Amino acid sequence: MDEFKFIDSITQDYYRQGSVVKGIGDDAAIMRHPYHDIVTAVDTMVDGIHFSKDTVPPFYVGYRTLAANLSDMAAMGGLPTAYMISLVVPKDYSNDELKEIYQGMDTLARDYHIDLIGGDTVIGDQLVVTVTIFGTVEKNRARLRSHAKPGDVVFVTGTLGDSRLGLALLLNEETLSEDQAYFIGRHQQPTPRIHFARELSSLKRVALNDVSDGISSEAAEIAKASHVTLILDDDMIPIHERLEELDEDKVTDYKYNGGEDFELIGTVPIKDFPYVLEAAKKHQIKLSKIGTVIDDEKTNAHVLLSKQGTLKPLKKSGYTHKN
Amino acid sequence: MDEFKFIDSITQDYYRQGSVVKGIGDDAAIMRHPYHDIVTAVDTMVDGIHFSKDTVPPFYVGYRTLAANLSDMAAMGGLPTAYMISLVVPKDYSNDELKEIYQGMDTLARDYHIDLIGGDTVIGDQLVVTVTIFGTVEKNRARLRSHAKPGDVVFVTGTLGDSRLGLALLLNEETLSEDQAYFIGRHQQPTPRIHFARELSSLKRVALNDVSDGISSEAAEIAKASHVTLILDDDMIPIHERLEELDEDKVTDYKYNGGEDFELIGTVPIKDFPYVLEAAKKHQIKLSKIGTVIDDEKTNAHVLLSKQGTLKPLKKSGYTHKN
Secondary structure (H helix, E strand, O other), X not given: OOHHHHHHHOOOOOOOOOOEEEOOOOOOEEEEOOOEEXXXXXXXXXXXXXXXXXXXXXXXXXXXXXXXXXXXHHHOOOEEEEEEEEEXXXXXOOHHHHHHHHHHHHHHHHHOOOEEXXXXXXXXXXXXXXXXXXXXXXXXOOOOHHHOOOOOEEEEEOOOOHHHHHHHHHOOOXXXXXXXXXXXXXXXXXXXXXXXXXXXXXXXXXXXXXXXXXXXXXXXXXXXXHOEEEEEEHHHOOOOHHHHHOOHHHHHXXXXXXXXXXXXXXXXXXXXXXXXXXXXXXXXXXXXXXXXXXXXXXXXXXXXXXXXXXXXXXXXXXXXXXX | OOHHHHHHHOOOOOOOXXXXXXXXXOOXXXXXXXXXXXXXXXXXXXEOOOEOXXXXXXXXXXXXXXXXXXXXXXXXXXXXXXXXXXXXXXXXXXXXXXXXXXXXXXXXXXXXXXXXXXXXXXEOOOOEEEEEEEEEEEOOOOOOHHHOOOXXXXXXXXXXXXXXXXXXXXXXXXXXXXXXXXXXXHHHXXXXXXXXXXXXXXXXXXXXXXXXXXXXXXXXXXXXXXXXXXXXXXXXXXXXXXXXXOOHHXXXXXXXXXXXXXXXXXXXXXXXXXXXHHHHHHOOOOEEEEEEEEEOOOOOOOEEEEEOOEEEEOOOOOOOOOO
């Protein structure tokens, strides 16, 4: 068993509490309360795995960890309200560095009007930052991965692979003549798509997943949870024009398997797609149709990629975090 | 600044969300919702700091971490409903060991009828277990540390120092002719006092704190938050008879500074104390009056200890986790 999937493997057969609407297996958990549902998720980042001092200074360690949690909240269509942090801190870590981590979080927390309501700090060998996020969502409006249906449009926000290229630049694996700062910014300060996702709250059915591991992986999660097949069109996958300067293999890898863009991939009934386009326009973000949903009865695949006239299963190679 | 207190130091001046009833600074955070309040807390345990393979096998690592969180819930008077776990797992950790951690949690989760609703697993150098607990409490019935008033009775559940003695036995620092298993059990499988604390829910005002760092520390936290002084009577502090066999200095250290008993220390108006005694009897736990609350105007101390005819400030030496 892959240890990364350990949590998914221990899904309970039934829930003891009637209030649990969704437990393990989506971007966040949902608990029913009067008037609205509670959304909550936890995300952990480890020094040397998810970031290192060379590529992500303390301020951005805080910023990115909270951004990753807010991205889970966006992927559930939730409105964030509060967060808690747990820090494992090595002895040689200074108080100034700790404060910078907090300031990175607080900068983002101010933007979304959310509060730090609790936490724990302990000593350890390696910096570990764990954030628990809380929010609310209107009853039956949580955007589950299982909501896709044949006939839906598949869409994605922003451009893909930008964060991965930013990391490559930080690691000196790549150089660019222009736009270096843009890509590094996309790696260090990703933007959770909360406002856009909230704009969709009037729509009855939307499936959403955030792009933390690359769309090959996220699209497969939607397909699996919804028992459908997603057909993606290679020509329609949005990438930044600067990415096109790279080797073709790298472009393919970055756009399908580049993690931590924290964009949203989703599906909606075709009649609602114009509304989704309008919502993106209102919040000044790029939105692209990248495919369609079909019945999975005969495909025997979660995701099929249409490229240069052929239709092949899209390998879910996922994203291995590199520091 | 003590890094352990980092979280406490970053308390926000005001809360952006009107729903935050209590943020950082108590056993858990409280958020207002229609009909009831939401209680939530996060607790992290690190291999080599809070436990080690020698003293706490994986099953009990899970059990204790969830127990510590449930103890925070008890100290707020809350009814637990769900939890999330985040694991940082070293590469040499086996899946069987991971499963044992989970089974330790699930054993306790079954007892309290709560659900695992989410989590995250990542690779790292050192085992880190973080649990986030959720629950509910009736409006304005959260048992804050700030609720003590002059004239209150100070009480504590169970006997103190048992977990510390259990640890000493595991580390071969002590030997006992009898009851070894009892003390080791109190260290590895502490009992959160949820049922007892819930039994008090009809009382209007109770201050509660759980004994994670020793009562010298917990009593001081209540005194500080409530702007009062707690006078404790050395003769009335409950200890197991076997503890009396140890050196006097050790007895003093264990009972005041021995951490992780996960008992509850609290204060109530004197008129309500008989009800508290009855509640303890109903749940078959020992309950002792250990002191009284007085005005702090002239004492210039948080906690005063009455011992052999003298009244001296009780030093808060706290508990340093030993593995």
